[in-house]
Amino acid sequence: MTRALVGLSLLASVACVSGAQVRASAEVIKSDIERARRSGAMRCAPRELATAEANLDFAYGELAEGTAARGADHIKDAEAAVKKAIALSRECGPKQVMIKDTPVVVKIETTDKDGDGVLDKDDKCPNLPGPPDNQGCPIEAPKDKDGDGILDNVDKCPDTPEDKDGWQDEDGCPEPDNDNDGVLDGADKCPNEPGPIENIGCPIRDRDGDGITDNVDKCPNEAEDKDGFEDEDGCPDLDNDKDGLPDVQDECPNEAGPAELKGCPDRDKDGLPDKVDACPDQPGPPEEKGCPKKYNLVVVTKDKIEIKKQIKFLSGKATIDPKDTISAQVLSEVSQALRDNVQIKKVRIEGHTDSVGDDAFNLKLSQNRANTVMSALIKLGVDPGRMEAVGYGETRPIASNATSAGKAENRRTEFNIVEQ
Numbered sequence: 077m078t079r080a081l082v083g084l085s086l087l088a089s090v091a092c093v094s095g096a097q098v099r100a101s102a103e104v105i106k107s108d109i110e111r112a113r114r115s116g117a118m119r120c121a122p123r124e125l126a127t128a129e130a131n132l133d134f135a136y137g138e139l140a141e142g143t144a145a146r147g148a149d150h151i152k153d154a155e156a157a158v159k160k161a162i163a164l165s166r167e168c169g170p171k172q173v174m175i176k177d178t179p180v181v182v183k184i185e186t187t188d189k190d191g192d193g194v195l196d197k198d199d200k201c202p203n204l205p206g207p208p209d210n211q212g213c214p215i216e217a218p219k220d221k222d223g224d225g226i227l228d229n230v231d232k233c234p235d236t237p238e239d240k241d242g243w244q245d246e247d248g249c250p251e252p253d254n255d256n257d258g259v260l261d262g263a264d265k266c267p268n269e270p271g272p273i274e275n276i277g278c279p280i281r282d283r284d285g286d287g288i289t290d291n292v293d294k295c296p297n298e299a300e301d302k303d304g305f306e307d308e309d310g311c312p313d314l315d316n317d318k319d320g321l322p323d324v325q326d327e328c329p330n331e332a333g334p335a336e337l338k339g340c341p342d343r344d345k346d347g348l349p350d351k352v353d354a355c356p357d358q359p360g361p362p363e364e365k366g367c368p369k370k371y372n373l374v375v376v377t378k379d380k381i382e383i384k385k386q387i388k389f390l391s392g393k394a395t396i397d398p399k400d401t402i403s404a405q406v407l408s409e410v411s412q413a414l415r416d417n418v419q420i421k422k423v424r425i426e427g428h429t430d431s432v433g434d435d436a437f438n439l440k441l442s443q444n445r446a447n448t449v450m451s452a453l454i455k456l457g458v459d460p461g462r463m464e465a466v467g468y469g470e471t472r473p474i475a476s477n478a479t480s481a482g483k484a485e486n487r488r489t490e491f492n493i494v495e496q
Contacts, residue, residue: 094144101151108158115165128157345419361416374409381491394444411456421495427467430483443467
C-alpha cells in the first residue's frame with residue numbers, strides 16, 4: 077500500500093512540472109502568433125496561421141483536462157506552424173526602402189585674380205589677363221594643349237599630359253616607369269628605385285648582411301647565426317633546442333637539457349647526460365657509467381626495484397623472520413639501490429597477502445608488514461621522505477589462490493617507483 081502511494085505521488089509531481097512547462101511554451105507561441113499577424117500572416121500565410129492558432133487552443137484544452145503530454149504535442153505543431161507563417165510573411169510582405177537624403181554642397185569658384193573676366197577655375201593663365209576666346213591667356217602667350225599645366229613652349233610632350241607623380245614632373249612628359257625597371261609605376265612597390273619583377277620592382281637588398289636577401293629573409297634586420305640549425309630562414313637561433321640555455325653556453329645546442337647538465341638531455345634522469353651515459357635509457361650511478369648497478373638480489377628497472385627473493389615474516393605477524401638471512405640481505409641491497417639511484421624521488425613499499433583468513437585481518441597485516449619494511453630501511457639510512465608504505469591485503473593477487481604455489485606468490489612485498 078505504501079509503495080503505491082509513493083508511486084502516485086511521483087506521477088503527480090511529474091505531471092505538475094510537465095504542465096508548467098507546456099503552459100510556459102504556450103505563452104511563447106501565443107506571442108509568436110501575434111507577431112505573425114502583425115507581419116501580414118493573414119494575407120501571406122493564412123493556413124499556417126490558422127493551424128498554429130488551432131493547435132494552441134487544443135493545447136490549452138488538454139491542459140484543462142490534465143493531459144499535459146497531449147498538450148505538448150499540440151504545442152510542438154503550433155510552434156512549427158507559426159515559424160512557417162512568420163517566414164512566409166517575411167517573404168511576401170511589402171518592402172520598405174529607406175532613402176536617406178544627403179545634402180550636396182556646391183562650391184562655386186568666383187575669383188578672377190588677373191581681372192580679365194575669365195574666372196580662375198577656367199583661366200589657363202590666371203595671373204596674366206587675356207580674352208575668353210584664348211582661355212584667359214594673352215594672345216601672344218603659349219598655349220597648353222595637353223592641359224597638364226606646363227605651357228607648350230617648355231613642354232617636351234605638348235600633346236601628352238605629365239603624370240604628376242613627383243618624378244621629373246617639369247618636362248611635361250609622363251613617366252609610366254620612373255625607374256625603367258620594367259615594372260610600371262602602378263604596380264611597382266619601389267617606383268623610383270629599379271628592382272626585378274619578382275621583387276615587385278624593388279631592389280633586392282640584404283640589410284643585415286647575413287647572405288640572405290631581404291625578399292626571403294624572415295628577419296631582415298637581424299643576421300642569421302649560421303650554426304647549421306635552421307640557417308635558411310635568416311633569423312638567428314640563439315637557443316636552438318629552446319631549453320632556456322643559450323647556444324654559447326649549451327654543450328648540446330640541438331638537444332634540450334637542463335642547465336645543471338649544461339643543456340644536455342638525460343633521458344633516464346640518473347643525473348648523467350646521455351652523451352656520456354653508457355645506458356641512456358636505464359638509470360644508473362656515475363661510477364657505473366650511467367648503467368644500472370648490479371646487485372645479487374635486487375634489479376632496478378624503470379618502474380620498480382625488483383627483489384629476487386621475498387622478505388619472510390613470522391606466520392600471521394608483521395615481524396621479519398630473524399632466522400632468515402636472505403631477508404636481511406634483500407633489505408640491505410634495496411637500501412643500497414636507493415642510495416645509488418638518487419633519481420628515484422619516492423618508492424611505494426607494498427604489502428600483499430594470500431586469501432587465507434579474514435579480509436580485514438589480511439589488509440591490516442599487509443599494512444603492518446609494509447610499515448615494518450619501511451622502518452627497517454630507515455634504520456639502514458634511507459631518507460623516510462623517499463618512501464611510503466601501503467598494504468593491499470589480498471586485493472591484488474598475481475597468481476591463483478587455489479594452489480599452495482599461487483598463495484606463496486601472492487604473499488609478497490613490492491617496491492614500486494612512484495616518482496623520479
